[in-house]
Amino acid sequence: MVDLVADYWETMRERQPLPDVKPGYIWDLVPKDPPAEPEPWSRIFADIEPVIFQGTTHWQHPHFFAYYPSACSYPAIMGDILSGGIASIGFTWKSSPAMTELEMVMTDWIAKAIGLPRFFLNSDSGPGAGMIQCTASDATLIALLSARARAVMAMKQNGIDRTAQEEVNPNSQIINFESHDPVYFSKLVAYCSDQAHSAVDKGIMLAGVRMRKLKSTKDDRFNNYSVEPNVLEAAIKEDRAQGYIPFIYVATVGTTNTCGIDSLTKLGPICNREKLWLHVDAAYAGSFALCPEFRYLIEGVEMADSFNFNCAKSMMINFDYSPMWFKDAKEAINYFNVDPTYLKHEHQAVASDYRHLQVALGRRFRALKVWFVLRSIGTTKIQENLRIVVNRAIQFAKLIEKDEHFELFVPQHLGLGSNDINERLNTIINDDKRIHLVPANAHGIYFLRVAFHSSTTEDDVKYAYDVITELAEALLKSEL
Amino acid sequence: MVDLVADYWETMRERQPLPDVKPGYIWDLVPKDPPAEPEPWSRIFADIEPVIFQGTTHWQHPHFFAYYPSACSYPAIMGDILSGGIASIGFTWKSSPAMTELEMVMTDWIAKAIGLPRFFLNSDSGPGAGMIQCTASDATLIALLSARARAVMAMKQNGIDRTAQEEVNPNSQIINFESHDPVYFSKLVAYCSDQAHSAVDKGIMLAGVRMRKLKSTKDDRFNNYSVEPNVLEAAIKEDRAQGYIPFIYVATVGTTNTCGIDSLTKLGPICNREKLWLHVDAAYAGSFALCPEFRYLIEGVEMADSFNFNCAKSMMINFDYSPMWFKDAKEAINYFNVDPTYLKHEHQAVASDYRHLQVALGRRFRALKVWFVLRSIGTTKIQENLRIVVNRAIQFAKLIEKDEHFELFVPQHLGLGSNDINERLNTIINDDKRIHLVPANAHGIYFLRVAFHSSTTEDDVKYAYDVITELAEALLKSEL
Known part of the structure; x- marks a missing residue:
């Protein structure tokens, strides 16, 4: 299996990034019933190419420019082999001490590598802690539920009226969880940028609270979509006047749409002063804080109650791996x-x-x-990889800037270049199959976004540009 | 790494199941800062024994009788290697068609292997579907949130009054998610057995609804803790009279405590008639339905709205792997x-x-x-493994029945034998370190529970019995 994976990586360029299969293709290739008796491995291996690889969108392909990079490295796979071999389930310290303890040290390692404040470290004596969630969606939901509980407890302590609701009959056997009392939910409002990831909408929805998306504008610092402090302040004032209780701001550092960034230095003081939980969703851009020159992106993180990013994007650690830090983990627990x-x-x-x-x-x-990964590769090499990603995006942005048919929809940020182009061009590019990218939409404008990986070479960037311009020119001619 | 895992398995008996480490042991063994430069693999490998294995609770050890079995097999690890090597992220069909399609066929395979009704199959034309969750806790939360949304929509359609709450100002930019409107939550009550797993409590708590745990009794069918239909009916009647809306029953098939089982044939008709979502949490016992002789445990599953169990317990498929089926997935989506x-x-x-x-x-x-796993091992061999687990428990139960000092707290069920014994004996057994088991508590009685794996031999069962009786006799003597 290890050889098969190695071959897959080495022959990747012979494949097209997006497969040709149609929904339901597998039913003709795989029996509909499970086998009672064992099959030889030779037959199982022979099925991997037609059933799996022929139906795979190859995220590791150098001409895959969709979504975001999906980290992959052989030391990370070694970790999965050992994890599977031990097969312990670490739900308590005692059920697998090494699992909990190594997680404590490793989240400290990552926290130090990206320059988080000391109080987030497990080795710090305070109530801060770091741990690993599956995904950024999980981290966002946990932050929302923690913040919701804190807000409910504050409302109870401040004697804020319950909405008129019959008191629970003392003889009833119905249990009401103190910090998750739903009577208080309908007053609670969660804020985020209109550029926030759909996982934020989903988390707010499932937490059963109200959402308000704040209008972002291209700010002076990041020259990308950010929520300005006066917008947040105005929303808080307006919503409080209507009897609502704003309780959390989910800040975005590197959105999927445009790599838009909320300034923590601008929004953090407002959240702290107004007692809003500040959760920082740095899913995409967080990795880049490994390089000192990009650490300005998370400046102000000391004002956050919780912080999360995905190592499984640009940090060579296979999915799933989404570390999360709490300023006060004791409270959250x-x-x-x-x-x-x-x-x-x-x-x-x-x-x-x-x-x-x-x-x-x-x-x-x-x-x-x-x-x-960190021991066998070292942080220096991972920093180099991150810089490669950024340099590819800079190269692509320059090509677009010089091109009369295109404009950069937002300036290049980290590994995301983008441009304003229509929905039809997107369809043509993806039907062509030489490269794969996905569109996005900001404030009603549909545009193409291009994401780079550390395995993308300079030639691959040029190739992407050539394919796009070739297809765009043909499209423009056909419309004349 | 593959050799290291193989050696770990082969020399398992030389280890003790529970490690000697104390909390914080790792800080002396692992540097507090990440390395900038790469280290040779020889040094990394040398650290695995002292840092990882010496701090691991060995779930695959034949003298590990705690919690439940954690599935582990080499074909499952092969799957993890390939998954890591492909490193695609399957959040949509298009982002990795093979991932979605193989999941559709494999959940059908498992559904057929355990005898689920046709309408749960992905290959069936109806709205039913199967998919894989990480854990049973996730499945329970998703069932609760789906049921909550269905209940909110029904309340809206039936014109049930909102609790007095100011209407949202039409000029407000606050978004209220229609099927997750919290104004309706405080009337909603989720039911489960008092034997239900703590994950059910947690899910209900996080869903922001009320909980009522129903008293279980030893029933005539399973001779173990079950909620009787008259108990459920009385609760529904009582709570409705108080203005509450019971909306889900989370049934338990094989609890962690005692392997208690709610009878789906008894409770299903009530849930269907009274329009309660019926979620079946068969986390532990579900695997055993692979054997026709144990399929009576999930009889009545056709009345369930959702069903879930863990392949990662007794089905040779490494954690995480928790398939879940929906009767109407289109609605849930x-x-x-x-x-x-x-x-x-x-x-x-x-x-x-x-x-x-x-x-x-x-x-x-x-x-x-x-x-x-299913292709290289086949369902017949997995059935044999499940029967080994059950036979080990039968053997242990017979030893306990004959012993004057012990009694079976509940009859042996599947792979869980148990007995009534005090907290001190539990501490002595676990301090002794030859075997590892965990205690439980039902209706205020503290008892020891013993869980068996397919790697437990008949000699290991005898060994566990001998260690327990030796320590119990010493304890009884010291107390005279």
């Missing part, structure tokens, strides 16, 4: 703890039981991946 | 869909976008694990 007898153990007071900071109980040994 | 432009694709009408049935956007290629 209180909101999620529902301990039964079979999970109690004698070390609960001192050791971290990470299950309280996520929805799931079970946990894999994901910290092995970062341990192997 | 409506409650979760928040599609942005960059995730739209031309096949959305026909192909499954599994992201809508989970919290996370990203997804790994987990279906490869079951494809490799």
